[in-house]
Amino acid sequence: MSLHGSDRRDMSGVGGNGMVAAASLRLRLNPNKEHKPDGYEDLQLDFSPNIFSSLERYLPPSMLNVPRDDKAKFMREILLKYLPLGERSRSQKHREYRQKIIENYQPLHRELYSVNPATFFVPSFLRAINDNTEQSFRSIMSEPSPGIFIFDIFQTNFCELLLSEIENFEKWVTETKFRIMRPNTMNKYGAVLDDFGLETMLDKLMEGFIRPLSRVLFAEVGGATLDSHHGFVVEYGKDRDVDLGFHVDDSEVTLNVCLGKQFSGGELFFRGIRCEKHVNTGTHSEEIFDYSHVPGRAVLHRGRHRHGARATTSGNRVNLLLWCRSSVFREMKRYQKDFSSWCGECSREKKERQRSTIAATKLRSCVHAWKLHEIENRGNKVRRKDGERGVLRPMAAVTVRLR
Numbered sequence: 001m002s003l004h005g006s007d008r009r010d011m012s013g014v015g016g017n018g019m020v021a022a023a024s025l026r027l028r029l030n031p032n033k034e035h036k037p038d039g040y041e042d043l044q045l046d047f048s049p050n051i052f053s054s055l056e057r058y059l060p061p062s063m064l065n066v067p068r069d070d071k072a073k074f075m076r077e078i079l080l081k082y083l084p085l086g087e088r089s090r091s092q093k094h095r096e097y098r099q100k101i102i103e104n105y106q107p108l109h110r111e112l113y114s115v116n117p118a119t120f121f122v123p124s125f126l127r128a129i130n131d132n133t134e135q136s137f138r139s140i141m142s143e144p145s146p147g148i149f150i151f152d153i154f155q156t157n158f159c160e161l162l163l164s165e166i167e168n169f170e171k172w173v174t175e176t177k178f179r180i181m182r183p184n185t186m187n188k189y190g191a192v193l194d195d196f197g198l199e200t201m202l203d204k205l206m207e208g209f210i211r212p213l214s215r216v217l218f219a220e221v222g223g224a225t226l227d228s229h230h231g232f233v234v235e236y237g238k239d240r241d242v243d244l245g246f247h248v249d250d251s252e253v254t255l256n257v258c259l260g261k262q263f264s265g266g267e268l269f270f271r272g273i274r275c276e277k278h279v280n281t282g283t284h285s286e287e288i289f290d291y292s293h294v295p296g297r298a299v300l301h302r303g304r305h306r307h308g309a310r311a312t313t314s315g316n317r318v319n320l321l322l323w324c325r326s327s328v329f330r331e332m333k334r335y336q337k338d339f340s341s342w343c344g345e346c347s348r349e350k351k352e353r354q355r356s357t358i359a360a361t362k363l364r365s366c367v368h369a370w371k372l373h374e375i376e377n378r379g380n381k382v383r384r385k386d387g388e389r390g391v392l393r394p395m396a397a398v399t400v401r402l403r
Helices: 006-011 049-056 068-080 085-104 123-131 134-139 156-176 199-217 327-333 344-389
Strands: 002-004 026-028 142-145 148-152 228-237 244-247 253-260 263-265 268-273 288-291 297-302 305-309 312-325
Touching: 049 068, 049 327, 123 134, 123 148, 123 199, 134 199, 142 288, 148 288, 156 253, 156 312, 199 228, 199 253, 199 297, 199 312, 268 297, 268 344, 297 305
Parallel strands: 002 026
Antiparallel strands: 142 148, 148 297, 228 312, 244 305, 253 297, 253 312, 263 312, 268 288, 268 305
């Protein structure tokens, strides 16, 4: 996907028949913040409707007012360039798999399938979101280590209902012998919440409650443009996963909330934020942080913040994970080389280069001052000798070349 500044905005347009010319598939570098994008939830699309709504602000001006179907086709052609044929096939199969579950699974608590803020969230979190200021956000959270934010989010009743719904889904899976996809390549247990009907609720959770926080706390990694998610639960304990190895998430921002139950162990350990280039570099002492889970309490961090989970030594622990992604940031990142605004190692390298530059500048200044001093000393010696002989010469007669 090629990106051009607003000064190149006329390079793309619509043909006389209303169709978009293939050569004009380009997005603007800067979004039109005043433009209100269309909704795409009712269309059959290859990608999340949120991605289309997010990308629409980056369309060239000539595309903003064309019919919605034309805009969708325009953006789809761009997105398909970056989704290999094999991936498209897997995507189609996954849609069919999800549809089969939704058609056959009967939810136990239908009130969970749409966001009800008054029954989902604790009052302090809800007040902060309604105030929608950085001050209100920070008033309800702590930041025990840079980039890791901890706050109470869900009411106990919501956690219990969601646990009950998950258990009901797993019971249905067992009874029907339905083979489900697990959340990721590292967890053998747990379930993808999007797959059994909770996608819309999680979309609203991300858009209305996590994105406002991320806009303030994680602006440098696309926090303001989060437009898709992967929502799932993981399960640890007896007959479940025990621990989780050191890794980074496939997200820009990750929400991790413990739902319960009774357990010991299972602490998260964080070891610094890294870009792809530096993901395997060492950890510095100031980057080490361990966190013990509390039911209903959230941990919000960058997806590139390296972390893992220690063994759950007794009981069972279930956590809700929401990997929030920004298609705009991911595209922009393709053209960047400097990630020092968020990668710990890039930041250290940049500071080291700056220190080296300052040191070299100081050294050159000292050498220059020393040479000037030598010039002055030589001039003084010449004047003294000429004075002894009764000869007066102007300083210009003394020439010393600076090297």
